[in-house]
Amino acid sequence: MQLHKRDVVDAATALLDDYGIADLSMRRLARELAVTPGALYWHFANKQQLLGAVADRILEPVHGERGGWRARIVGICGQLRDALLSHTDAAELVSASFAAGQSEVMDDVLTQLGAAAAEAGVTAANAELAARSVVYYVLGFTADEQSRMQWDAAGADVAATVWNQNPSARFAFGLNLLVDGIAAHSRADA
Amino acid sequence: MQLHKRDVVDAATALLDDYGIADLSMRRLARELAVTPGALYWHFANKQQLLGAVADRILEPVHGERGGWRARIVGICGQLRDALLSHTDAAELVSASFAAGQSEVMDDVLTQLGAAAAEAGVTAANAELAARSVVYYVLGFTADEQSRMQWDAAGADVAATVWNQNPSARFAFGLNLLVDGIAAHSRADA
DNA sequence: ACCTGAACACCGTTCAAGT
């Protein structure tokens, strides 16, 4: 039967979850789908575009949140982190897709964070910057967290003491640094 | 004549500057040095370790700064950004080496940022986190900035308006968000 | 100690040709 984009992205996500990003190759994916590598290039222009589609699949559960600007920022960042932690190497994959401009969902996230920053009182020109800073933090923190998880899932409990205690609290602390910074740069605080 | 680690790292850096990270392969590097690929594996355990050495070569100009905690954070981050902007794809390369734990200089940077945060009044447990947040920001921002520079050096002046004006000021704004956040989380402000 | 030769097990991408 015919190969659809959705099937390709689903198989790619399964490959990611089971073997990690290093084994997510076009050839391996084609083998899994029982097609020739060239077949994938009928549906996707290149690997980067396919990975972008996988990124957006992973980020499907990320939606906006209601409430004040603080709650909206903290909420969407929490959803983002949760989605990333649900798939092997997802933080790395989404970081790459975001940098390459291949993730529509990340663009949405950026827009929402920017709106929240604007509501906090940051000028329009700086609101996008504030939003980007938050995204850099979430992706950096989560990629770090995830690589450590995989490291000591592989049996190495070296100096894990500091990192293993309350990763969510640690995540919140760094995020609050930015939120407080945004609040400091504004007049109307909610 | 004999191949030394320094020669290998120098050649790798030249390759990076001239052709970018995508063309920095073990085989290409060996060809440039007029040796067999296997020769490189006498000097370096693997590619990751070699890239870590290149990262630390790029970061050589990054040293500490004197002054209050704010000046020390802003200073070292500025040096970091300057070093990264001096070599093609350096932000991407250093990010990867940092994530892989292969850059000693980045560990030093982390230590110095942590000390500055502690001096700002952040608790010892949170100081390292604050330091990491700053590093995530600098690497994220600069990787973004650098990829855009290369994009529109290649002739695409699409919506460059917002990004091209005062990248240094934009960098400072986001960094200040974090610095202000750190100040908000402390008692003694310098 | 340091390097070569040669192999192993892969990659992403293209494109004429088939159905």
Place this chain on the structure above:
DNA sequence: ACCTGAACACCGTTCAAGT
């Protein structure tokens, strides 16, 4: 429209064997 076959131009890594 959708896919195969086959090629092109590569990868990182290992390791016996040479000097």
